[in-house]
Amino acid sequence: MTMIKVSKFDGDPGVVRDAFAQFPSGVAVLATHIRGEKHALVASSFMVGVSLAPCLVAVAVQKTSTTWELIKDAGAFGVSIFGKGQGDLTRKLASKDRAARFDKVAIEVGDSGAIFIEDAAMWLQCSTHVVSEAGDHWLIMLEVKKLGVGKNEALVWHGRKFRELAELPSVVGA
Numbered sequence: 166m167t168m169i170k171v172s173k174f175d176g177d178p179g180v181v182r183d184a185f186a187q188f189p190s191g192v193a194v195l196a197t198h199i200r201g202e203k204h205a206l207v208a209s210s211f212m213v214g215v216s217l218a219p220c221l222v223a224v225a226v227q228k229t230s231t232t233w234e235l236i237k238d239a240g241a242f243g244v245s246i247f248g249k250g251q252g253d254l255t256r257k258l259a260s261k262d263r264a265a266r267f268d269k270v271a272i273e274v275g276d277s278g279a280i281f282i283e284d285a286a287m288w289l290q291c292s293t294h295v296v297s298e299a300g301d302h303w304l305i306m307l308e309v310k311k312l313g314v315g316k317n318e319a320l321v322w323h324g325r326k327f328r329e330l331a332e333l334p335s336v337v338g339a
């Protein structure tokens with residue numbers, strides 16, 4: 166029998182990060198063109214299905230994010246959900262060198278400056294619905310105005326690594 170050990174933690178963010186790395190997610194990039202510049206904010210905290218009517222999605226952004234400060238007043242955000250084979254692109258768009266993030270990246274610019282990444286699994290065009298404080302993060306609720314589904318399967322982020330989806334063999338009749 167396996168022993169489940171659930172212990173109190175002393176608030177050490179490293180311990181929390183190690184535990185939360187077990188939670189698989191997709192990875193999104195919020196991208197927009199504002200005041201003459203392109204900006205990208207990569208987030209694995211992105212969440213769909215917060216509400217269907219109105220259609221709301223959410224993302225948690227560190228309060229230290231310099232990019233959020235620059236884009237928070239944008240009229241529209243393009244949200245692209247990274248697809249299979251886009252791990253390096255994800256890291257590039259999250260790199261410290263903000264000026265180099267879009268170097269040789271295939272994008273399309275939609276309405277009101279929303280930026281979409283080519284070959285993604287899904288695209289949303291969103292506007293800010295509400296921003297709430299959530300500890301050391303901002304919890305940003307976005308209203309979805311437009312959406313599109315790509316042909317690429319979503320990339321998976323788990324254990325600080327990019328992974329691919331795999332379908333289990335059918336167990337019908339088992």
Ligand SMILES: Cc1cc2nc3c(=O)[nH]c(=O)nc-3n(C[C@H](O)[C@H](O)[C@H](O)COP(=O)(O)O)c2cc1C
Pocket residue numbers: 192206207208209210211225226227229230231232233255256258259260263322
């Ligand atoms: C796979 C991955 C997931 C990330 N998820 C988040 C996230 O959910 N929230 C967040 O604030 N930053 C997240 N980051 C970090 C940001 O993308 C970015 O690097 C950070 O905000 C610092 O850049 P900035 O000062 O330009 O905002 C993630 C980075 C990577 C590579």
